Amino acid sequence: AYITHWGLPGEIKAKVGRMRPKVGKASAIHRDQLETVDEPLVVQKYLGNEGLFRTGIELSGFLPSPWSAVTHELTAGVMEGGIGEGGTLFGSNRRYPSLYAHLKNFWDMSDTTNAELGATYLVGSKDADRRFEVNALGVDATLVHHVTPTNKFKWQNELYLQDRDESITEEGIAYAENPWGFYSLVDYRLTPRWGIGGRFDYVELVDVDPLRRDRHSDTAFGGYLTFYQSEFARWRMQYRHTELAQGSNENAVFLQGTVAIGVHKHQLQ
Template sequence: MRFISIFFIFFVFLSQTVFAEGPMVQNSQNQVAELSQTVKSLQETVKQLQLTVQSQNEVLQQQNIRIAGLEQSKTSPQQTGAVVPVSASTTRGISQGFNPDIGMVGSVVGKLTESKEDQEGNNSIALKELELNVGHVVDPFSRADAVISFNDAIGDQNANIEEAYYTRWGLPLGFTGQIGKFRSKIGKQNLLHSHQLDTVDYPLVIRDFFGEEGLASSGARLSNMIPNPWDQAIEITGEILRGNNGTSFSGISRRPIFNSHVKTYFDLPSDANAEVGWTTLFGDENPDTIYVDDSGNTVVIHHLEGQTRYGVKVYGADLTIHMPLPEGKKLKWQNELYFQNRTNRVHPNDKPWGFYTLLDYRFSEKFSTGVRFDYVQPLDVFGNPRETTSISPYLTFWQSEYADFRLQYSHTGPENSTGKVNNELFLKTNFLIGAHKHPVE
C-alpha cells in the first residue's frame, strides 16, 4: 500500500513537471529557431563581404600589375642596359586583363510553307545563323565590337561580318562617334539582330525596303543629346554609309547613303513610357540606259558609277509604348511606317510605302504572346493589287535568359493578281553562351 502511495505521488509530481515545462520547451525552441535564422543571415552577410573583398583584391591586383608594367617600362633595358625578367604570373595577369568578351548565339529555324518555290529554308530545319560576338574596351576613351555570323545555307554557305566597329565617346560637344560596319539606326527593328526580334522574321517593309535582314553597311556615325529648354531627352544621330547595301539604293559603293535619326521619350500615366522617332535617308538610284540601235535591237547599259544623285528619299516614323502591368506582366506596342519618294526608272513603284504594328504581351516569367500586322507596297510590284499584307501571331517560351523557343504562324497575301496566298508555320530556337552585348535600341 505504501509503495502504491509513493508511486502515485511520484507520478503526480512528474506530470506537473512535464506540463509545466511544455511552454518553456516551446519558448526555447522558438529562441533556437530565431538564433539559427540570425546566424544564417550573418553567414550570408559575411559571404557577401568576402565576395566584395575578393573583387576589390582583384581590382587592386590588376592595378598593381599595370603599375608594375609602367615602372618596368620606365626602367627598360634600352635605358639601363640591364635585362629585367618578367614573371609568368605578371604576364598572365596582364593578358587576362585585356582578354575580350566573347559570346556565341545560335538560331535554328524549322519552317513549313504552302509555297512551291524551292527557296532556302522551305519545309526544312536549318541553322539560320551562328553569331560570334567579340568586344572589349580599348582604353578609357573607346571600345571595339565585332559580330561575325555563319550559316549552313545550301546554296551559299558563308561567313559574314555583320558588324565590326570602333566606338569613341567623349568627343567635343559631347558627341559619340563610331566607324566601321554597323546596323544603321533606322527606326527600331533594323537595329536588331534576328535573335533579338519579338518575331521569327523581320517585318515585310524592312525586308522590301532595306534587305532581307535590314540595312547594315560600313560608314561613320555621330550621335548626341540635344539640349533644350524643356529638359526633354532628345537624341540625334547622323550616318554616312557605303552605298553597296540596301535594296532601295544604287548598290554602288562610291555613292553613299546619308541617314539621320531623331528620337525622344515621354512618360505616360501608370508608369508607362513612349519612344517616338523619325528617320530620313537619302541615296542614289542606278537606272539602266535603254535605247534602240540602228539595227532595231534594244540595248541596255548598266552604269557602274551610279546615276541620279540622291534620287531616293526614304522617310520613316516609329512609335513604341511600354506599359508595366500588375504581377510583373508587361505590354509593348511597337509601330514603324516608311514612305519613299523616287523615280520609277529602277523599280516600277515610284512612291511605295508600308508599315507594321506589333503587340507583345509578357503574361508570365516564362511565356509571352503577340501578333504583328504588315502592310507594304513592294518596290517591284506589277499589276494589281499594289500591296501585300500579312498577319503573324506567335507564342514564345522563355526557358531562361540564355535560351528561348518561338512558335509563329504567318498568313501573307499575294503581291499581285497572279500571286497566291502563302501560309507558313515557324519554330525558332535561340541559344546563347558567353558574353553578349548589343547597343541599346
C-alpha cells in the first residue's frame, strides 16, 4: 500500500510506500491490466516475474509544453535495493537503494489516433561489490488507433539495454556487458466483446554462463484470444512458443479468468 499526495509546490505528486515504480509500460501496471496472461520475457528476466514492486518514494509532475496536443510527464524515485522475484538486473540486497526516472511523452495525432513515447533510466548495485554499478536504459513506444468507436488497434513496444561491470582482470580493469531485450505486441479489439493479439519476445540473459548457451538469447512468440464478458469479467486463452538459450524449446497454453470486485481507480489515474 502507498500514500499519494497532490499538494506539493509546482503541482508535483508524491507517492510513498510499497508500489509499482513508474518504470516502462508493462512493469508499471498490475497483471490484470496487461493484454497478455504473462509479463513480457524482458520484464520477467530483468525486473522480475511480475515486474517491479518495491518500497520507495516517487515524485512526478507535468513539464511545460508549447503544444496543447502534447504532454510531458517526468517521474523520478528512490526505491529499496534488490529486484523482483526472478529478476537479474540488480542484486538481492535491499540495503543499497536503487534510483529510477521515467519521461512520458503523449500526444494526440488526430481524433482517432494517439501515440506515446517514453524513456526510463535505472541505476542500482550488485551484491558482490558495491563499486560496480548496474545501469539500464529503457525505451517504450505505443500507438493506439480507434478504427471505429468499437474497434481499436494497439501496437506497443519496449526495449531495455543494460551496462554491467561483471568481471575484473588481474590488472583491475572491469569489462562491461551489455545484455538487452525487447518485446513487440499487437492487440486488436474486434468487437466490444472479442479481441485478438500477439507478442514477440527477445531477451539476452544475465545469469547463464555463455559457455553453457546453445543460443544467444531466449526468444518467444505467441497469440491470444480475449472474451470481455462485461466491464468486470474477462476470459483469455493464450499460446506461447519459447526457444531457450540453453537449447530446449517450450510450448505453453494459458487460460485466464479475471473478475473485478469492489472499487477500482479510473484507468487514467
